[in-house]
Amino acid sequence: MLTGSSTEISTFKGEQRALRADRIGAPALLLSVLAATAPLMVVAGVVPTTFGAMGIVGVPLLFVIVGAVLALFSFGYAEMSRHVHNAGALYAYISRGLGSTMGAGASYVALFAYSIMQIGTYGIFGFEISGQIAEHWQHNVAWWIPALCGVAITAVFGALKIDLNARTLGVLLLIETVLTLVFDFxxxxxxGPQGVSLHAxxxxxxxxAGLGTALCFVIAGFVGFEQAPVYAEETSDPQRVVSKVMFLAIGFATVFFAFSSWAITVATGPAHVVGDSQKQSANLIFALNQDRLGNGFTDVLNVFFITGIFASMLSFHNVVARYAFAMGRDGLLPSAVGRTAKSSGAPAMGSFLQSVVSLAVVIVFAVTDDKPNGDPTAPVLRLFTWAGNVGALGVVLLMGTAAVAVIAFFVKRGAAGVQAWRLVTSGVAAVALGVIFVYSVKDFSVLLGANPGHGLRWILPGIIALAAVIGLVYGLVLRVKRPEVHARIGQGNEAFQLEKAAAAASAAAAPAGPAEGSGTPA
Structure with a gap:
């Protein structure tokens, strides 16, 4: 960094091609990140599905194991966040450690993975709202109508200032967390019939048979903590805030989800949790609550289940918009995507593009849904579940690759000795995440309820492979055709500021050239 002059270069502030700094502090960032994990949606939707579809009682133990793996990953990841401030986070780190071409591949995986996960939430959002309308107002409304409304509302919020979004997400998160703890206790x-048991x-x-896919479900419950570095350019103190928020988010998610999923096994009895989950699916929590806390609490819980889904939708939307912004700034998407709105400082074009893609996907699922109202097949079992697990696969692949990139980054800079213990934890995390990825792909047919030879069991995970290939090929093309663009992949605002400084220096030197050679006395 240059200092002591008007050409000072900051790695996290800039003009036009930088997100507006000092927008979000540690508390607001933590709330935004935790909102993406959607505590109530995970406990009421993902956990019962994991019990039922995968037939595994030890879901609470899986949350503890995965939480430990992600903590190991975060030691190196958090240290990397102190050196690189970029809204492209995972792909920027991979680019800095493993080279620009790998960074290009990772950028498209990140964009596809987070976008798919975000779009999937519209399915369960629309289904839950249509169900509440049918129950309380006796009107049948197709799931895709409230889903499309969700797309529109999210698009509006996505164009607002991030601090306004953070306050909205924070209020919803706190309420759903309290409600979840109430029914947990x-x-x-x-x-249930087996008393308080630690068997789970x-x-x-x-x-x-579905251990690999169960791991993928559990990983999906944690997805959100790794988004903290995405907001580094918008925080007041990225060197400290980002790493602190990541560890707080992992700790919260591990304890909260392990405790909540264990509480479900206590309520049903470990011997019955799989069978009850298969019968009730996402209605399990509400049925258990109705027996214990009554209709009034259950109705309130339903409302905040929906608002929790909205909070997750908005949080992931913000992340996708920022990844698209970073890619536009780095030349991996059209440059117009790498611009911010003057009024809010938000990545408006990235937000708009995600809304358009979401609109198109929801319409496709709506048109192809031939089931009657109230059937969860298209919105929940397909759009939500398929998209969530495909997206989680992409994030697992990104985190595993980023763990390797952290090692390469510090080794190449001669800091291996100083960072030795972090490099070890990154290596262990990379191996563990690789195992989770392989087992998740291997067991994907269990999620689909199809035979191992079914085409979709390869087509759906293949979306992530396709994204990686697109990014790698484009990275190689840039390396040959536009080497200057290839060189700045993952550099983000730092590269932009260097360009400004170079241009300013060149402009200052230009008038002096002829004068020195003219022979005119000073």
Whole structure:
């Protein structure tokens, strides 16, 4: 960094091609990140589905194991965030460690993965709202109508200032967290037929055909913590705030989800949790609550289940918009995408593009849905579940690659000795994430309820492979055709500021050239 002159270069502030700094502090960032994990949606939607579809009782233990792996990953990832401030986060880190071409491949994987996950939430959002309308107002409304309304509302919020979004997300997060803890303790204090049992934490409960896919479901519950560096350019103190928020988010998610999923096994009894989840699916939590806390609490819970889904939709929308912005700034997408709105400082074009893609996908699923109202096949079992797990696969691949990139980054800079213990934890995390990825792909047919030879069991994970190939090929093309663009992939605002400084220096030197050679005395 240059200092002491008007050409000072900042790696996280800039003009036009930089997100507006000092928008979000540690508390607001933590709330935004945790909102993406959607605590109530995970506990009421993802956890029962994992119990039922995968037939695995040890879901609480899986949350503990995955939380430990992600903590190991975060030691190196957090240290990297102190050196690189870029809204492209994961792909920027991979580019800095493993080279620009790998960074280009990672950027498209990140864009596809987070976009798919965000779009998937519209399915369960529309389905839950249509169900509430049918129950309380006796009107049948197709799921895709409230889903399209969700697309429109998210588009409006996505164009606003990030601090306004953070306040909205924070309020919703706090309410749904309190509600979840209320019914968790009601389950534990009023246990099922087997009493308060710790059986779900026994290693023997991890047997089952769908272990790999169960790991993918659990990873999806954590997705959000790694988004903290995406907001580094918009924080007041990225060197400290980002790493602090990541570890707080991992700790919260691990304890909260392990405890909540264990409480469900207590309420049903470990021997019955799989069967009850298969019968009730996402309605399991509400059925258990109705018996213990009554209709009034259950109705309130339904409302905040929906607002929690909205909070997750908005949080992921913001992240996709920022990845698109970073890619536009780096030359991986049209340059217009790498601009911010003057009024809000938000990545308006990236936000707009995500809204357009979301609109198109929801319409496709709506047109192809031939089931009657109230059937969850298209919105929940396909759009939400398929998209969530495909997106989670992409994030697992990105994190595993980023863990390797962290090692390469510090080794290439001669800091291996100083960062030795972080490099070790990154290596262990890379191996563990690689194992999770392989098992998730291997067991993907269990998620689909199809035979191992079914085309979709390869086509859906293949979306991530396709994104990687597109990015790698484009990166190679840039390397040959536009080497200057290729060289700045992952550099983000730092490259922009260097360009400004070079241009200013060149302009200052230009008039002096002829004068020195003219022979005119000073």
């Amino acid at each position: 009601s389950f534990v204090t009023d246990p 934490f026994s290693p023997g409960t991890l047997s089952g």
